[in-house]
Amino acid sequence: MSPDEFRAAGHAAVDWIADYLEGIEEHPVLCPLEPGAVRRRLPASPPEEGEPFDALLADLDRVIVPGLTHWQSPSFFGYFPSNTSPPAILGDLLCAGLGVQGMLWATSPACTELESLVMDWLVQALSLPDAFLTTSKGGGVIQDTASSAVLTALHVARERAGGARKLPRLMIYTSTQAHSSVAKGAKVAGFHPQQIRAIEVDDSLAMRPDALRVAMAVDAASGKLPCFVCATVGTTSTTALDPVPEIARATQEHGAWLHVDGAYAGSAAICPELRFVNAGLEHADSYCFNPHKWLLTNFDCTCFWVRDRAPLLEAMSILPEYLRNAATESGAVIDYRDWHVPLGRRFRALKLWAVMRCYGLSGMQAHVRRHVSLAQTFAGWLDGHERFERIGEVPLGLVCFRHVGGNESTEALRDHLNASGELYLTHTKVGDDLLLRMAIGGRLTEESHVRAAWDQMVAWSEANP
Numbered sequence: 108m109s110p111d112e113f114r115a116a117g118h119a120a121v122d123w124i125a126d127y128l129e130g131i132e133e134h135p136v137l138c139p140l141e142p143g144a145v146r147r148r149l150p151a152s153p154p155e156e157g158e159p160f161d162a163l164l165a166d167l168d169r170v171i172v173p174g175l176t177h178w179q180s181p182s183f184f185g186y187f188p189s190n191t192s193p194p195a196i197l198g199d200l201l202c203a204g205l206g207v208q209g210m211l212w213a214t215s216p217a218c219t220e221l222e223s224l225v226m227d228w229l230v231q232a233l234s235l236p237d238a239f240l241t242t243s244k245g246g247g248v249i250q251d252t253a254s255s256a257v258l259t260a261l262h263v264a265r266e267r268a269g270g271a272r273k274l275p276r277l278m279i280y281t282s283t284q285a286h287s288s289v290a291k292g293a294k295v296a297g298f299h300p301q302q303i304r305a306i307e308v309d310d311s312l313a314m315r316p317d318a319l320r321v322a323m324a325v326d327a328a329s330g331k332l333p334c335f336v337c338a339t340v341g342t343t344s345t346t347a348l349d350p351v352p353e354i355a356r357a358t359q360e361h362g363a364w365l366h367v368d369g370a371y372a373g374s375a376a377i378c379p380e381l382r383f384v385n386a387g388l389e390h391a392d393s394y395c396f397n398p399h400k401w402l403l404t405n406f407d408c409t410c411f412w413v414r415d416r417a418p419l420l421e422a423m424s425i426l427p428e429y430l431r432n433a434a435t436e437s438g439a440v441i442d443y444r445d446w447h448v449p450l451g452r453r454f455r456a457l458k459l460w461a462v463m464r465c466y467g468l469s470g471m472q473a474h475v476r477r478h479v480s481l482a483q484t485f486a487g488w489l490d491g492h493e494r495f496e497r498i499g500e501v502p503l504g505l506v507c508f509r510h511v512g513g514n515e516s517t518e519a520l521r522d523h524l525n526a527s528g529e530l531y532l533t534h535t536k537v538g539d540d541l542l543l544r545m546a547i548g549g550r551l552t553e554e555s556h557v558r559a560a561w562d563q564m565v566a567w568s569e570a571n572p
């Protein structure tokens with residue numbers, strides 16, 4: 108591809124994306140295809156000779172788009188949102204265009220320094236503890252996912268507690284509602300499943316600090332070493348909020364590491380009135396949230412902070428001869444390869460920088476506020492209807508509910524809604540109850556989309572009394 112061909116194809120690709128986003132409501136939200144349907148429509152072997160880029164764009168329309176579930180649709184209410192935005196899309200494109208490796212400060216100083224800057228901007232924007240600032244003892248790094256963040260935290264906690272030598276005695280605590288990435292991270296970090304205690308939750312599905320205290324005391328009394336506690340702010344199932352201040356006090360008594368997982372809910376702190384999600388963070392050893400969920404930034408973008416970077420660097424640093432350089436040896440720079448598992452890293456800060464500059468704090472606040480307000484509206488509709496039962500609180504953008512007919516009716520309702528192609532939502536289970544989750548957080552989601560979903564629900568309930 109010559110520079111001129113690249114320019115033409117590049118313009119065509121951006122036009123294609125703009126058209127896709129403008130027309131996104133024309134597609135069924137949930138992909139209706141059977142397994143294998145996409146692959147069957149594409150050649151089994153690569154082309155012998157190069158093809159024009161246009162041919163690829165044509166196949167996007169013909170084969171790929173029909174094989175997608177449209178996560179950016181304003182009527183996508185499943186899981187949690189996975190926001191993108193035009194500035195972030197362009198930031199990712201620029202990242203690809205520059206193609207730098209930011210593993211060390213020396214391999215591209217701007218890649219490191221912009222990342223430290225946007226992470227420090229976020230500390231201010233979200234009103235996070237000052238200790239998280241790069242200019243302080245701690246600091247932040249962009250990782251790929253919250254799963255990698257909790258794995259990193261587990262690794263540091265394990266090393267700090269004595270590493271492989273002590274591993275068989277080390278214990279992990281998290282609630283029964285914690286994300287599966289905690290158990291997965293523990294597995295990768297070499298823990299046996301019996302080294303994880305799933306702490307009971309209260310009626311709001313938040314971790315019970317008294318139960319945590321008891322579990323840690325019982326373990327300590329039998330010679331085990333409480334090593335790591337993961338609290339969740341905004342659980343995946345129902346956005347329950349673990350009481351971090353009380354959990355922190357219990358954790359500190361045993362000198363364990365406290366990681367706070369705010370993957371979805373952390374974005375809410377952009378709004379001053381929603382900063383209850385930050386309660387107790389000043390006691391967290393590490394914290395993460397995902398701008399790639401609710402803060403307008405394309406996947407992948409997880410922000411991970413530590414209160415003190417010394418144990419992180421201690422656990423992660425390895426310096427082979429071929430990476431030695433004067434800047435690293437001077438101690439005056441950050442080398443982000445020491446802040447996560449991979450060595451190589453791309454320039455992810457560009458997309459966050461683009462989002463923060465193009466939206467400004469006020470634009471990001473408006474985005475989050477709209478969803479929180481729509482979730483309240485939807486909850487109000489549920490509360491006023493005798494065939495639906497809202498379950499739990501609605502602190503942010505997620506509303507859980509069920510049909511009064513029970514699990515079978517609730518499941519039938521879900522399947523009916525999703526088969527319509529006009530919206531998509533997913534379920535969870537609390538105890539024996541199947542609940543539907545209406546996660547309102549799309550960049551393009553307006554009240555009309557929530558209203559259309561509601562109208563469909565009501566119509567179904569009237570047809571199925």
Ligand SMILES: *Cc1c(COP(=O)(O)O)cnc(C)c1O
Pocket residue numbers: 187251252253254255286288339341342343368369370371397409
């Ligand atoms: C979504 C989610 C995760 C996992 O996020 P990834 O970035 O995909 O690894 C972890 N914890 C919670 C609470 C989540 O909601």
